[in-house]
Amino acid sequence: MSTPSKPLRQPGLIVYLCGLATSALVLWGVQVANENGENIMGWYANGIIPAGAFLVGIASGVGYAVGSRLLQVKLSKAFVFGMITTAIVDYFAAHYLTYLNVIELHHIPAERYGFIDYFREISEGMAFKDKHSGEPGSPLGMWGYVYKVLEIGGYSVGAMFPSLMVFGMPYCKGCQQYLKKHRTGYLHAPEPWSVVKKLKKKERLAALQASIKDLIGRANEFTGPIAAAPLAETEAALATLDQTINKDAAARITYTLKKCPRCDAHHLELSLFNYTEDKKVANSNVAKIDKTKVVAADSTEAAAA
Structure with a gap:
């Protein structure tokens, strides 16, 4: 019960x-x-x-x-x-x-x-x-x-x-605490912006689209195994990513891990930052993975046992 x-x-x-x-x-x-x-x-x-x-x-x-x-x-x-x-x-x-x-x-x-x-x-x-x-x-x-x-x-x-x-x-309902920023990691596109920006506009657009598509594919492969993983595995995976920003990358995905101050409830957010064909900077949310409810459910089951 x-x-x-x-x-x-x-x-x-x-x-x-x-x-x-x-x-x-x-x-x-x-x-x-x-x-x-x-x-x-x-x-x-x-x-x-x-x-x-x-x-x-x-x-x-x-x-x-x-x-x-x-x-x-x-x-x-x-x-x-x-x-x-x-x-x-x-x-x-x-x-x-x-x-x-x-x-x-x-x-x-x-x-x-x-x-x-x-x-x-x-x-x-x-x-x-x-x-x-x-x-x-x-x-x-x-x-x-x-x-x-x-x-x-x-x-x-x-x-x-x-x-x-x-x-x-993000909020931990079990501890009734707002989550705090805990760790970040960066996944960069290999294409340097210093090279891409010298291309003609149509070629620049095609190069950026290909770069972003490849980057998101790599992000999906990386994120899949940790989507439902416990905090320790998520932290270990993020530790393998770049820990500093490569400003010359044509695009990057930022992994932001937020954690409850009192338990292992956590939330992972993926944000895409990329240059555009007009040489401007764009950013958008790629995914949000809420792992606060899973921890709360585990804690409830443990208390019942």
Whole structure:
């Protein structure tokens, strides 16, 4: 009979407080910027991308991610996506601070000019500056509400972004610890970039494609035997790879081994770095091998025995 695994710690009060702390700091920063005539929430890229709201959202959401990482608490999907509600509240709180600044600056009684009046005015009166003259264009009218929805979306996505990064980090559920970088190894293509880059563009492309194809084939042969191997065998295999980067190689695959600080649970990631026919550098993920669940299952069986 197997022993039930220890339930995961859920994001607690301290994690929430960390997030609220950064949100409060960001809202204060937005207010200071508003007082100095800079509406950060109104920054747009290409006339439609709410860049300012996205950046403010990222800054406000950093606390949740940092709290989760430092406290070794694995964020759930429900928690990450539940941050949308918090982000929407923060968004309107930021505008409310701006509203308070406006009525205080112009000595307007709140009963004569409410927050709804303010939000209607900034939405319908929203206008973009002309690229050439720098003068404000015509008010967007009802279309301004569409841009406010875009701002809310940008802020919400930005607020989730740091936590999504932490959510994707390898985690040992048995020990409830985030994995740490343990060892790296490099598999290089034999073709030197100093030679390949002198070829004509079409020949360079063909040489790079052949080099990468051969490199991935070698990586598959190397990775196959250790895909389900225990930590000791994986470490021994990685020790046979190059331990330093050959900068003149046309392509390389980096093996990054991350390990639980308390047990043998580990995670192996393969990343491809290569030059392109345009003499630029590209990188992509080749494979991720999660061997944390196997170790957890073995530990459970051993405890049951």
